[in-house]
Amino acid sequence: MHTHAANNHERAITILYATETGNAQDLAERLAHHCRRLQFTPTVFSIDAYSPEELISETLMVFIISTAGSGKEPRTMSTFWNMLLRSDLPSDLFEDLDYAVFGLGDSTYEKFCWPAKLLSRRLASLGAREILPRGEGDEQHHLGSDGAFGPWLLKLSKVLLHLHPLPEGTEVPPGDTLPPPRVTLTPGVPAEDIPEPLFKDKRYHLATIKQNDRMTAPDWYQDVRHLEFEFDEDVYYEPGDVAVIHPHVPAVDVESFLSSMGYANIADEPFTIEHNFPDQSLPDHLPETATLRQLFTRYLDITAVPKRSFFSTLRHFTTDELEREKLDEFLSEEGADDLYDYAQRVRRTIREVMEEFRSAKVPKEYVFDLFPHLRPREFSIASSVLRNPRRAELCVAIVQYRTKLRIPRRGVATTYLAALQPGDKIPVGIKKGGLITLPKDVHTPVICIGPGTGIAPARAIIEERTRQGSKENTLYQGCRSVSKDQHYRAEFEALASEGKLVYRVAPSRDSPEGVKRTYVQDLIAEDAKRIWELVGESGAWVYISGSSNKMPAGVKAAIRDAIREYGGKSEDEAAEYVATMEREGRLIEDCWS
Amino acid sequence: MAPTAIYISHSDTNVIAATPIKGPALAIGSLSTAEDGKYQSLITDLEETRKVEKQLLDRLLDRATALSPSSFASVHVILSPSDYEGLAQRLSELLAQLHSSLEPLGTLHIQNVSYSLPNLHSELTLSGFTVLSSAEGTVIAQKPAHIVGTSSSLNGSVTALPLRRRIDPERKASKKALWTLSAPATPPIDAESLLTDADRQRPAACEPISGSNTPRRKKACKNCTCGLAELEAEELAQSKVVLLNGAESGGAVEVLQSDKERLIAAAAAAPKATSSCGNCYLGDAFRCSSCPYLGLPAFKPGEKVEIDFGMDDI
Numbered sequence: 006m007h008t009h010a011a012n013n014h015e016r017a018i019t020i021l022y023a024t025e026t027g028n029a030q031d032l033a034e035r036l037a038h039h040c041r042r043l044q045f046t047p048t049v050f051s052i053d054a055y056s057p058e059e060l061i062s063e064t065l066m067v068f069i070i071s072t073a074g075s076g077k078e079p080r081t082m083s084t085f086w087n088m089l090l091r092s093d094l095p096s097d098l099f100e101d102l103d104y105a106v107f108g109l110g111d112s113t114y115e116k117f118c119w120p121a122k123l124l125s126r127r128l129a130s131l132g133a134r135e136i137l138p139r140g141e142g143d144e145q146h147h148l149g150s151d152g153a154f155g156p157w158l159l160k161l162s163k164v165l166l167h168l169h170p171l172p173e174g175t176e177v178p179p180g181d182t183l184p185p186p187r188v189t190l191t192p193g194v195p196a197e198d199i200p201e202p203l204f205k206d207k208r209y210h211l212a213t214i215k216q217n218d219r220m221t222a223p224d225w226y227q228d229v230r231h232l233e234f235e236f237d238e239d240v241y242y243e244p245g246d247v248a249v250i251h252p253h254v255p256a257v258d259v260e261s262f263l264s265s266m267g268y269a270n271i272a273d274e275p276f277t278i279e280h281n282f283p284d285q286s287l288p289d290h291l292p293e294t295a296t297l298r299q300l301f302t303r304y305l306d307i308t309a310v311p312k313r314s315f316f317s318t319l320r321h322f323t324t325d326e327l328e329r330e331k332l333d334e335f336l337s338e339e340g341a342d343d344l345y346d347y348a349q350r351v352r353r354t355i356r357e358v359m360e361e362f363r364s365a366k367v368p369k370e371y372v373f374d375l376f377p378h379l380r381p382r383e384f385s386i387a388s389s390v391l392r393n394p395r396r397a398e399l400c401v402a403i404v405q406y407r408t409k410l411r412i413p414r415r416g417v418a419t420t421y422l423a424a425l426q427p428g429d430k431i432p433v434g435i436k437k438g439g440l441i442t443l444p445k446d447v448h449t450p451v452i453c454i455g456p457g458t459g460i461a462p463a464r465a466i467i468e469e470r471t472r473q474g475s476k477e478n479t480l481y482q483g484c485r486s487v488s489k490d491q492h493y494r495a496e497f498e499a500l501a502s503e504g505k506l507v508y509r510v511a512p513s514r515d516s517p518e519g520v521k522r523t524y525v526q527d528l529i530a531e532d533a534k535r536i537w538e539l540v541g542e543s544g545a546w547v548y549i550s551g552s553s554n555k556m557p558a559g560v561k562a563a564i565r566d567a568i569r570e571y572g573g574k575s576e577d578e579a580a581e582y583v584a585t586m587e588r589e590g591r592l593i594e595d596c597w598s
Numbered sequence: 599m600a601p602t603a604i605y606i607s608h609s610d611t612n613v614i615a616a617t618p619i620k621g622p623a624l625a626i627g628s629l630s631t632a633e634d635g636k637y638q639s640l641i642t643d644l645e646e647t648r649k650v651e652k653q654l655l656d657r658l659l660d661r662a663t664a665l666s667p668s669s670f671a672s673v674h675v676i677l678s679p680s681d682y683e684g685l686a687q688r689l690s691e692l693l694a695q696l697h698s699s700l701e702p703l704g705t706l707h708i709q710n711v712s713y714s715l716p717n718l719h720s721e722l723t724l725s726g727f728t729v730l731s732s733a734e735g736t737v738i739a740q741k742p743a744h745i746v747g748t749s750s751s752l753n754g755s756v757t758a759l760p761l762r763r764r765i766d767p768e769r770k771a772s773k774k775a776l777w778t779l780s781a782p783a784t785p786p787i788d789a790e791s792l793l794t795d796a797d798r799q800r801p802a803a804c805e806p807i808s809g810s811n812t813p814r815r816k817k818a819c820k821n822c823t824c825g826l827a828e829l830e831a832e833e834l835a836q837s838k839v840v841l842l843n844g845a846e847s848g849g850a851v852e853v854l855q856s857d858k859e860r861l862i863a864a865a866a867a868a869p870k871a872t873s874s875c876g877n878c879y880l881g882d883a884f885r886c887s888s889c890p891y892l893g894l895p896a897f898k899p900g901e902k903v904e905i906d907f908g909m910d911d912i
Binding site: 058060061062087090091092093094095096097098100112114115117118119122123126127130141143145146327328331347351353357358360361362363409410411412 | 703728729730731740742743773774776777778784785786787789790792793794797800801880881882883884892893894895896
């Protein structure tokens with residue numbers, strides 16, 4: 006938790022963001038730049054890194070709040086939000102606070118921007134003063150959230166300058182000037198053995214690849230790997246926890262990128278990095294000294310699909326007339342669809358874009374302002390420490406697909422993992438998943454539903470439970486074909502023959518032509534009587550893991566039907582029963598998109 | 599036992615009073631609580647740290663006495679359960695009197711009340727109090743600093759804003775203490791009740807860009823469940839694709855995606871194509887929508903372009 010002295014400075018402004026995929030963070034940082042132009046002193050925090058106690062001392066704040074799932078607040082915001090919901094707070098608690106709120110949402114959802122709306126109302130009810138109507142960015146707008154953010158920012162600027170007028174004789178610099186870079190680079194001396202910055206973080210351990218085997222049939226379209234990491238010390242994790250991987254961009258791509266940027270002759274010169282503006286973030290675990298090659302391999306993401314803000318920053322650096330015109334078109338309202346078709350729709354990468362905008366001359370000091378951070382990726386751990394406290398195993402589907410672009414699209418983290426060989430050593434982080442807890446009593450039955458790579462946390466749960474002596478385990482595994490992608494089949498069949506697992510498999514594409522496909526929810530429906538006995542009579546816990554599309558809803562519906570039919574309940578009572586299970590933590594979903 | 603107050607002489611600045619002197623209080627009792635000693639206990643406790651005015655409930659309700667407005671820092675009520683039950687009908691009257699007699703931010707303490715007054719909380723709120731806590735038979739409420747319900751937000755144009763209240767350090771300190779309580783016992787409010795009807799609205803589907811004739815397309819969401827993603831995919835499958843026929847002249851043929859498979863085999867045998875158009879080499883950003891090189895990376899002008907018609911392995 007980050008604590009800071011309350012801003013006593015007259016023109017201080019605190020910006021908090023609650024982000025899901027980084028959009029709210031982007032807007033927060035752009036807002037901070039803007040505030041600096043208006044001669045304010047911004048500080049920016051992720052809402053979960055901000056000490057809520059400080060709120061009582063604040064006088065000027067802006068909140069940039071994304072919407073998660075179907076209207077809930079982002080997970081990083083829950084602690085802060087729950088503090089605000091206390092019913093013993095007086096209505097003048099925050100009477101010294103001026104604030105503004107901007108929400109990011111998607112109008113296809115009913116609870117459009119609800120976390121932002123709720124925050125705005127709650128702060129007002131506690132005496133704070135909202136200095137302008139809240140802004141609501143909409144993914145469905147043809148400019149995305151920018152459609153609402155631009156105009157809202159202008160209004161906010163007017164109000165801020167009204168409340169805190171500029172000192173005599175000062176002026177605001179015009180809006181489209183390039184802001185100063187967030188770092189200063191000075192030639193540095195390469196340390197002989199720069200320690201891996203990740204190891205300063207206690208969550209990271211050195212792992213040796215023991216195994217990296219393809220589990221799917223060679224003629225199957227999807228490449229799914231079983232990876233085994235061996236650590237040089239005992240580690241601790243529980244089912245549901247994740248391994249954190251920091252990918253490297255392939256060397257050949259970095260090389261061609263450095264050439265096209267004109268950095269080839271300075272690519273391996275070390276620079277010391279000085280952070281000028283703390284409110285403009287730098288990548289996590291950035292070393293103090295690095296070369297451009299290292300930066301574009303590990304810390305900046307040229308494999309990312311560029312957002313609008315990338316193109317508007319790039320505009321400052323393009324020198325060719327044709328390229329500038331094209332960027333102006335892309336950035337205009339009328340050209341927004343064309344920009345979407347060019348970049349997002351076909352998943353064109355930054356590296357590919359830079360090969361088409363060759364006139365761009367980006368001073369090296371601006372690389373942290375133009376290129377997004379290369380984020381680490383998390384993978385559910387598919388094993389239990391009880392089997393081996395120095396091992397972690399993953400089940401990873403290598404991401405590869407085609408769009409209209411001739412060259413196939415590849416996921417940067419899975420491509421990195423796919424290329425690792427036994428004997429390679431990489432830093433791997435272990436992070437709490439936070440969603441899955443096991444019942445305290447090992448004899449409480451457990452039902453896991455894990456189609457596709459959702460089998461990873463399910464395998465972890467089953468491995469942990471069987472090691473603890475439990476036999477009351479049921480697994481519903483979904484796959485496409487028993488001969489092609491039924492992961493860990495031999496293991497589960499062995500456990501079943503030992504009486505430690507009831508193992509049910511739904512291979513959706515193995516049905517003959519014309520016969521309806523079987524999914525996990527269909528098996529649950531077949532087993533409805535047993536499902537009721539486990540859930541309703543023996544208090545079983547249920548874990549659903551995997552793709553968050555229609556599967557979880559389908560599974561819950563099948564469970565509800567089993568409760569209705571064999572538990573003797575009405576439709577409403579059965580639905581309430583399932584809702585209660587979720588509230589009590591007996592039905593847990595660990596799903597990803 | 600509450601400590602007794604220590605009187606500080608001005609020369610003795612090292613001695614600190616055990617309890618600070620507080621603002622004047624009003625203690626309200628009844629014949630019952632006078633008889634059983636509860637009223638006297640309350641008065642004795644309060645008098646250790648402040649001046650206490652004493653009133654009996656009946657005299658207040660009969661308007662035999664009037665209370666001057668904004669004259670008490672706190673009001674303490676201690677009655678018997680049957681007193682409270684009997685008070686139910688006239689509760690709003692009493693609360694109105696107490697409200698006006700309290701200073702802003704003054705507190706009202708209703709002791710020994712338990713379940714005898716089920717409408718207490720709502721009456722308190724209606725009378726303009728904020729309920730602070732309700733535990734062990736005592737309800738504590740507060741008169742707000744300003745009138746609840748108004749907000750001064752700037753809608754549309756920027757107007758003059760009201761002056762800020764002068765910051766009261768003691769009030770500030772008590773608010774800070776309350777806010778930083780680490781394990782508050784109170785249940786959360788129902789957040790969704792804060793939203794107005796207008797809040798619950800969401801924007802309609804986006805309007806087409808004015809002046810443009812091209813139909814605006816709604817993008818399919820990542821986890822599309824309405825079928826738009828399928829439609830987009832189908833559109834793509836049905837769309838025409840341009841295949842180079844591999845001749846030296848660099849000509850192109852427009853075919854359906856579905857015919858593509860058939861032509862791939864034919865094209866695989868053809869010689870390599872060369873660039874024929876002036877701008878094609880620049881990259882997709884600069885190519886026209888019928889360019890045969892769409893989907894291919896930028897290349898150098900005059901360079902021989904190898905088009906690999908290898909089978910899609912995805």
